Amino acid sequence: MTTSVQIDRHSVLVDGQRLQLVSGAVHYFRIPRDEWESRLDDCWQAGLNTIETIVPWNVHEYHEGKYCFSGNRDLAAFIDLCHSRGFFVIVRPSPYICGEWDNGGLPFWLTQKSDIAYRRANPVFMKYISRWHEVLLPLIVSRQVSSGGPILMVQIENEYGYFGDADEIEYMTFLRDELLHHGVTVPLITCDLPGNGWLVDGATKCANFGSNFREGLRVLADEQPDAFRFVSELWLAWFDHWGGEHHTRSGRNVGNALKEVLAAGGHYNFYMWSGGTNFGYYGGRTTDDEFGAFITASYDYDAPLGETGVITEKFHECRLVNWLAQSYQDLFVDSDETPVTWRVPETDVLLTERLSPSGRTIFVRNDTPNTVTLRLANHDDSVRAKAGTLLAGETRIFLSDVALSPTVKLRLATADAFLNLGKEHLFYGEPGDTYEFHLTVDGTVTVLSGTVPNGQEPARHAVGDVTLYVFAREVARSVRVPKEHASFTVQMDWNQYDQQEALPALSFEQAEVLSALDTRTSDWKSSHPLPLEDFGAYQGYGWYHTSFVSDGTPTRLVLESVHDRATVFLNGRRQGVVGAFAPFALCDIEPTPGVNCLSVLLDNLGRYCFTARLGERKGLLGNAYLGGHELALPTWTPSELDDGALNLRIPWEHGEGILLRVFGLDTTPIEFYLHGHLIYKHRSYNDDDRFFEVNVTKWLRPGDNILEVRPAKSLEHAPSIKAVRYALDQQLTEPWTMAAGVVGESGDVEISTHPFAAMSYGPVPVPAENRVAPRFFRSHFKLAPAGPTVRRHPVKLKLTGLGKGSVWLNGHHLGRYWSAGPQTALYIPDSYLSETGNELYIFDEEGRSPDQVHLLYEAHFS
Template sequence: MTEKPSLLLQKQEKNTQTRAEHSLRSELTYDQRSFIMNGERVFLNSATIHYFRMPREEWREVLMKAKLAGMNCIDTYFAWNVHEPEEGQWSFEGDHDCGAFLDLCAELGMYVITRPGPFICAEWDFGGFPYWLETKQGIRFRQNNEAYLHYVDLYFDRIIPIIRKRQLSAGGTVILVQVENEYGYLMDDAAASAHMNHLRDSLLQRGIDVPLITCVGGAEGTIEGANFWSGADGHYAKLREKQPDTPKVVTEFWTGWFENWGGPSAIQKTPALLEKRIMEILRAGYTGISYYMFYGGTNFGGYGGRTVGSSDIFMITSYDYDAPLNEYGRVTDKYAVAKTLSYFVHAFGALLMETEEVPAEQIKVRHPQGVSVRGRCKGNEKIWFLESHKDERETFHVTLEEGRTIPVALNPGQIIPILDRIEIAEHVYLTGGTMITGNEVVNGELTLFIAAEAGQRSVVELETDVLNVRGSSIQVLVDHDPVREVYRFDLVHFREPGIIHLEASGVPIRFVVLDKEMMDRTWRIDGGGEPDQLRYAIGFDDVDVSSSGQVTGMISDPNRTIMLLGSWTGGEQTLIGHEFIYGEANDSQSGIPDEHVVELSAAIRHSPFIRPPMPPKLSDSPDLARVTLTAQQGSSSGQPEHFSQYGQDFGYLLYECDFDSSVNGITTLILPDLQDTARIYVNHVEQALVRQVGAAGMQVQANKGKNTLQVLVQHMGRLNFSPYLGESKGLAGSVYIGGSVQDIRRNWHTEQGVVHLDEVNDHHLQEARLLSRTFTLDGMDRAILVGAVSQGLRINGMDVPMEGYQDWFSFDTLDLSLYLRPGEINTLEMPYSRTPLNRLELILYRSENELKDWRMAGTDALLPQQWETYEASNKSGHLQTHGQTADYSGNRSATPVGNGSNGQPVWYRWQFSKSAVPGHYRVNLMLRLTGMSKGTLHLNGHHLGRYWQIGPQEDYKIPVSWLQEENELLLFDEEGRAPERVRLLYDNLSQYPWVVVE
């Protein structure tokens, strides 16, 4: 009697034929349900990974991690400012070789979604535009502006051929190209059509023939996707109404969020919430998810951007994003969530892509209070999504059609898919109320992974005419209902994996019963797409596959069970972790190269685990170079020049001028247009660090007579998202001495009384939404309002234009000078928008008090000139160099400076040797800057980025691939703080060994 093959086995045989034909013919089409590759529906599981946020040496491992997590597609932006940092100077080599990145994706069998911009946002400086673009006469960004589009066309002439040569039609794996980016946040489709259509046509004219997509805002002839974290149903409904005949995809599913200097850690999107949001996406009917970010990486150099919401939301150097892969490429709890649900989609995506939502009135599932149910169906096959609304974990009993009752355990807020009579083989139907993945032939058996929390019970039913239990490694209860031909398995999920071998209707089936932690450590290795090479590795914390196909795995617990399923060299195996690590069972199967066996055996004698490697050690006495701030040798200008005018992309600018004071005492310095942090010095003594920018005023101490003012500005990143792209960085325009700064968040008037905008007042302002406040000029003739204003602002009855501004931006800088009434009371009015406000200031000054005759110097003037030996602090905590300290003027003095600071900018230099790392370890190196102030980091000529020890970032990535045998680390600290607690660290997972899995 011939065995009936499973439906999935038939599908795998078809896939093999399809792959063989791929190089000859590849065609991507679509309908309202999904994309279709060569006639077969494909669910796009896409990982957003930016090639420009990591060294090239890290690309393969990060991409492989995405593939191992079940991703079949990579989504990437292209950063114009990376490829054309100076006008006409193009860079497509090394870390910037985006073509090589696309080729590597193809080598790994990954589709690619390319997003060439020209605007990309991405929390990247200037949204990807090069800094020099700002200098072009009459340019207006992201508009049908002749100057702008001229340079966009030149950029497209360079970047689009790289993409075109790697499209499906050219034998590559680029399947989608995006037009612009999130244009709908600026204006609706009708208003945007001319610009979007121009960019669309520019892509088509340069040979792009794959489907074009957009995100947040559309264009005729493109497929629009949605960007969101929550609200999947609402976004789906809008897309379906707008484009009923296209696939519904989440072009950016925000797995985490960015972080800014001085802000909180972005950990609000927890792994449990991530799981729920993915379930909501699947439940709604989307057939494509792009995880933004899947791996965030690092904002090396000066490339971290700035965004709206306050005056000083500058991106930190880390772009970890709380993503599934962290900044160092390590797997996280979110990675486990994304992997498991991607495996679920891989197992049952073919069904999901064919289903329609079950109308509420047709749902016949009975369930208790405290849960809700929605479903999707194709014929008699259904997937129900059961959601808990309880505040504690509970097991609910759900009755499906025909009176079939199964238990489902849910955490608060959790959504679990219930498979209802899914045909997994000819005449074999599966029903289950817990997470089930796999559903494919592994080593001749249709294999399903059944997972739940440790100690939890679950029920799985197989409906089949004949079933035999051929063997089981665990106790299992099986009830048989001969009337319905249903076999009911009552399973318990232990920490130890269990296997049940069955035969249903002649088809060999294997249940692998796991607890959640073991499911998190389950890895699918596709063996190049050949079904007979498919393998699973269970029990490893992390897995990698080299370019030669060698599989390695990391084990953190030597007592954990390791299980290998599929076509491994040594066959299917079940071992204990220490047998892999130490080779106790059989050194030839331990996965450890022979040359390490003696070393490991010696380690065992002294430790229950292998001794982890130690990070490099920085010397206690780095070299020190003081920076004496002076622009005397720099250029002179009547007005300060901003960065682009000066011809500098990032770094620092020093502005210097002289002014006279009639008194010895406090005066106020007014900076009407400042978009970066700045340190203010008068007579070489630091007066203030400006953090809240846009416009700023601060008190400074002046001497009677001549004074020297210095403003040291660090470029903190241009706006990456805003209707006001292209702000001038550094000092732009005039600076004034004398004036006042008033915090005007309090004492606003409504019909109901006085309102303070630094307090929560929403419930007081439902009826009276117009706020008003008065002020007097006190002899001033200029006024700036800076902070969280709202649309509809009026002064003295006149509307103040705020083109492009939206209330949720929460920040604007407005010059009110033209609306003032000298010598009278002036009245501000604005509609209520929100509270509390973190800033709303009125800055008043006199136009006649402008400072002139400025001198400037760029970053070059701050470079180290003369090195001396740094000595650790003495018992009183004062810095010493050759027994002397430095005063604020930068002159060497016998007077100590307290608080562990030199009182002036300082460079520190360390020389350190690369640590030896045994072959069975993979380390990630970071620099911890405890006690430092603010500045930049440099390693062996690589600019590692900005640092600022106000949080949330504490550690800074040191790419291992940038290390040499002997290394130079440079640190520029604006305050010259003592570096005595600066140290190199390995991340926590560096302590665990990796072994070869064969």
Template sequence: MPRLEIAADGFRLDDRPFRIVSGALHYFRVHPEQWADRLHKARLLGLNTVETYVPWNLHAPRRGEFRLDGGLDLPRFLDLAAAEGLYVLLRPGPYICAEWEGGGLPPWLLAEEGIALRSRDPRFLRAVDEYLGVLLPPLLSRLGSRGGPVLAVQLENEYGAYGQDPGYLAELAGLLRRHGVDVPLFTCDQPADLARGSLEGVLSTVNLGSKVEAGLTELRAHLPEGPLMCSEFWIGWFDRWGGPHTVRGPEDAAADLDRLLAAGASVNIYMFHGGTNFGFTNGANDKGTYRPTVTSYDYDALLDEAGDPTAKYAAFREVLAKYGPVPDGPVPAPGAKLDHGPVELTDSAPLFEYTDFLGGPVEGDRPLTMEQLGQDFGFVLYETRLAARGPAVLSVEHVRDRAQVFVDGQPVGVLERESHEHALSFTVPRPGARLSVLVENQGRVNYGPGIHDRKGLLGRVLVNGLAPERWTSRALPLDDPADLAGLPFGAFDPMAPPVGPAFHRGYADIDEPADGFLALPGWTKGNVWINGFALGRYWSRGAQATLYVPAPVLRAGRNEITVLELHASATRTVELRDRPDLGRTED
């Protein structure tokens, strides 16, 4: 059985010297029918291991629920890796960062007022204990100690960048051991954070993207003996809405990989294949200004978002061949692509007319947060009545994250967290006019103290300095394809287009499914589903201009495309293309 040992002179596997040469591949960012393809390309590169995080928030969308089905069938992913001859580094969190919604922490934790995440708060540790208690039993047979592929398990994630409490890390280590994890544990931190993020008796590893010699020197100073390992060797980066598409040259990244391997270090390439933040799953950063991450997690990785090898794949393969065996044969060829062209969306359904199909109202004396409504992703619609006609100012203490404001169904403005906006003026046309505020969760903060990121309208919400006495809060998670399918769409009337957010639907006839990219030129902002599968968000702000469409989402024959446009569109068509457009890069 493949038992990994941590010796003074490095890793040993089955009592032989062993170097971990790994690549990051997140099963939850890849369609499950494409897992085997991505794993096969990892082995062809010359990797002996793959790494994956585990997103607690997807596996446990509600407290007391747990999913290991479909795209969350982690045991199947581990078995496929083993069948490909690959070992696995497992990173179950509870916090994962990963530019993932909330760093993987389930939002129902935030329904607890005052809870301290990533701490010894008994409420947090009790929830982590429950999580590990259902996650780990199906995985124990996949541990290397029992003949499976999982060589090691990570403890927390870059904790040194967040806190400094070895007691917290010790509690987590104890939970992992109590629930049956008997393979080595490891921590990972950036060089400056190693001391704060480490735990005695647990292997420390370092994360870096450059300055290899300095980073390894810092690790060796912290860890006088034992294996040197870079658990995240950043070879690209993620993108945010409104920013450029970030790239890193293949030669530069390959040269740093060469430096790592020449120093005798083990490595996990982050990312080998990035994949996609399907649906509403992207995270965000807030270092003074809120910045949501885009739908694509291409990351300028070795495999692009569609799983095709990039120039970086070939460059890394050449470096890996200097240090170990690489399978014979050429670099894998790109997969087939779909070039369907324009698709007209002929039907529409105004959102405000059909909210009862999507969620029920909750009455209260103030707006309720998403977490109080038991909601994870999507939107909340807040409504109240305005007492008097005339000029009005709506002021909101905290907009989380983007609020579209309507009076009697007519749009009067937008408040954006990203732009630090808190107030909006408008004219009330009549006493008793309906004020509607549609708030989008654009992604919970995934890094730093901002992870306590509750969504909706928070704090004081005033109209002309006074708090309305009654509100309705309506959760619109848009997470059930049956809800969208049940909407009473009608034929689009160009003489009476919908005002405000609306769903639009059309059909594409396809002979043979293949990977494609959906472009929405002329559309403003919203979300897209194909055959009920949530592709993700689009925004004319860019940089990303296309959404990846995995071939398994499509079928031969008729395919339904549904778009939720939050503002307005200058066209009725979308386009299925054969190549991506992730936007401009920095000069």
């Protein structure tokens, strides 16, 4: 029998039965496969009924035409596991996913295709999408609800309307038609901000945002009066990037946000519900400031289920609302806002009521800065009730006119409901608060009242054939629900672990990287400088090597275009860093008389993932010159046209090259011109690229040149600018040799064996003897996996004292680290440990001492 799925203005309907979507994002590829089952079990206990996931194309087709759907990449197995655990699934397939994932999920080899344009109705791009869909979509189609599987909805693309130049509806209809052609029959959705983005014929628009849900969902409903209101990404916090702060958002704040979604008649998907890890080099690059925001290895996202699977305070707060929405779904899923029938005496306390065939829900929001003691009364004063306290900014939900059984009707409850188990109904409140239940039992009016208990035992009220329980809020957060929905148990500490063994101390031996490179240069590609992708380094590191003759005079090296970070070595000694988090374009070097060997370690920190600038190439993208200088420029001056434009004078002479970095931009549409040539157009609509770099040499003329800024409206602040000048006749012209990887091994981070295992290792010098040079550190230690019957605290590797680099354990790439923070430790999944002993490799770009590096157990919430 085929199962049908439809969408109307209230909800999704599965075979005519309405479903309140309580969904959470769980990215299978960010979680070790051995942890999928336990994560999903915790998702069920959290009150979710749906799992959402994105599909990164570049994970499954890392190399063109070679597909991988095994291990952590087994999409079909993950969907099937969700099904076996009782979840519906929402799939957000490629081509573009954002997800703070390298290149927004697009394969890296696409950058080498000529005439390609990303996220456009571009023949080259569409050809490769169609080829990929031939592989991907059968896995999805065979698992739709309409085919007996769990997939409830499928998304078309991702956040296409976020950027002002994403204006090709032909591209979105092409993707829609691809899905339909391959047999997708469940509802199609898109996601954008409320009020912007395309309405695609045949798809329902949903919205991604993190606050102001009532207004946002009202706008969404105005756009689509006949479609349900779905927050497809309800942002629980935010991602972390190197050099930034760790982002958090309190669980109570999120819980109030969920109630606001319900007050607007909405459904929600948590982003993220379960955090994960950007194993390897998969962290992307969003845009935030002059350098861009490069995403950390941890994608914890301050999620209810953290990166290691730890259950957090936010988990407990959110599940109070999740179980309310799911177990009392008939009150929400077919409801409409109605004129209020209840009132409170306090001003600035907002009441909203929703009425469904199954009863009424009353949403009370405190917009005052103070705690309010609530009293509710209906219009004829036949019911007057005390309702405890309402904190500043808090929303509470009260149930009214609800049939709890054929003989018991709830006229009003002033404790907060959170779980309906049929004949048992669970409520909670703040200890010491007064609550009341106004009921009719076999037609007789009954009023029960009490005080929320302060201990673990709930207040219990037997009424007719039902039982009402009132818990202290902290205890309610810890109620466990059995799979059969029979009764409940209380478990105050959900992160219960067995007694922990002592973790082993780590001792290291070291190998120098530069000397190891000398043995591999015969394998290097010889050419002028090429992008990393052109010699197989799709991710991570690559080396560039050349030589030049000098009289020994100190000078400045100019690297025309570095993406993203270049560490410069001359004759085996580190000279400095150019690029991200480092001086722009210039590096002071000290050559010796005669021939000098120049080696440059290029680090691809992650490609853009949330911007119109996809398909970014990495590496040395220009030439190298000696004799560079900073160029002092005057300040911006108003244009003579008095139209808000600004001018900047740039002096130039023949034989010079000039690089510019313009930053401090805002979202005002703005264009930059030199002698009538448009050199840059700021993508302004919700695109926070705040800087650009450009070599302006080809547009310059001898004498003064005017760089003209033409904003759409007057700028609050003029952009800032840096400039570098260099002599064109000092270009380094000797052939360059290049190799992918840290020691020229391979650009493929999927491999599990590495040639650095064969390097020559010896004792680690004491810190005082360290010279700054890239090193590998190796350690062997004993720590067996805990196994399925032991609950052990998650283990992390604390990288105290190191600079910047990468870590491998038993062939698994655990991710990057960087002393810039905020991340200071890498997660070691239990399944990555070995019974027979563990081999740990650390590559540190600066060769800092590992004497403080150690294993530790992650602290847990209780």
